[in-house]
Amino acid sequence: MPPIPQERTHVNLASTRAFIFDLDGCVYNGNTLLPGVDAVLAALRGSGRRVAFLTNNSREGSDELLAKLRRLGIAAESEEIVSAAEVTGPFVRERYGPSRVLAVGSPRFLRLMAGAGHAVLPLEEYRRAQVVAMGHDESFAYEKLVALSRAVRAGSAFVAVNRDPRLPVEAGEFYPGCGAIVEAVAVAAGVEPVVVGKPEPHLFRVALERLGIERQAAVMVGDSLHSDIRGAQAVGLHTIWIAPPDADAGAVRPDLTIRAYAELLPAL
Numbered sequence: 001m002p003p004i005p006q007e008r009t010h011v012n013l014a015s016t017r018a019f020i021f022d023l024d025g026c027v028y029n030g031n032t033l034l035p036g037v038d039a040v041l042a043a044l045r046g047s048g049r050r051v052a053f054l055t056n057n058s059r060e061g062s063d064e065l066l067a068k069l070r071r072l073g074i075a076a077e078s079e080e081i082v083s084a085a086e087v088t089g090p091f092v093r094e095r096y097g098p099s100r101v102l103a104v105g106s107p108r109f110l111r112l113m114a115g116a117g118h119a120v121l122p123l124e125e126y127r128r129a130q131v132v133a134m135g136h137d138e139s140f141a142y143e144k145l146v147a148l149s150r151a152v153r154a155g156s157a158f159v160a161v162n163r164d165p166r167l168p169v170e171a172g173e174f175y176p177g178c179g180a181i182v183e184a185v186a187v188a189a190g191v192e193p194v195v196v197g198k199p200e201p202h203l204f205r206v207a208l209e210r211l212g213i214e215r216q217a218a219v220m221v222g223d224s225l226h227s228d229i230r231g232a233q234a235v236g237l238h239t240i241w242i243a244p245p246d247a248d249a250g251a252v253r254p255d256l257t258i259r260a261y262a263e264l265l266p267a268l
Contacts, residue, residue, distance in 0.1 A: 053080055090116050098117045132156045243257055
């Protein structure tokens with residue numbers, strides 16, 4: 001397979017102060033590290049650069065993601081991980097205040113919403129909901145679709161952790177993602193959601209605030225042209241695209257395109 005031309009522009013990676021990495025499909029697929037990512041992260045830390053991990057994950061908090069990174073041999077700290085699941089509760093509180101929330105998703109996501117000061121309603125109390133909040137829900141069923149779409153149609157604010165249609169796992173396989181069930185509610189209710197995660201700007205801004213670095217001094221590393229590259233460019237970040245096999249960037253122009261992390265090491 002021929003190499004992808006590297007779209008270097010005005011970014012100087014050797015002087016870039018912070019690198020923000022997507023997780024799924026970028027640091028790991030399922031429970032398998034991408035080849036060479038450990039060497040890149042070690043080189044960055046060894047040269048004093050800041051590292052953060054930015055994920056649309058709607059099921060887990062930063063502590064669970066940290067435990068997974070460490071299991072896979074990646075050194076990290078909890079404050080370096082920005083999880084969309086963890087950010088959604090504070091996002092809803094800032095925008096709508098402490099609310100009665102009809103939430104679906106993982107048990108951890110529901111606890112995170114309650115921990116942010118919201119009253120999480122049982123499904124049968126959907127008429128009382130002020131906000132509907134949706135994460136990835138492996139037990140999603142028709143009765144949930146009915147309650148969520150009726151609540152949104154009746155005027156509840158509609159918030160989605162992300163709108164990713166698929167979750168990549170090993171061997172090129174995937175699971176339907178949060179976006180797949182969000183779409184069902186959006187179609188049934190006739191209302192589009194407010195999205196917390198990438199490619200919307202909120203998650204990127206949280207990462208930059210946590211790093212304490214201006215956007216011009218940071219670069220986003222990701223595999224999704226839509227969520228990672230276009231989203232990062234919209235807030236003024238430099239970008240590195242880890243191109244999946246046979247992928248074509250089309251009209252999108254990352255600052256640098258690579259197929260493997262080994263191509264990135266010499267530029268650091």
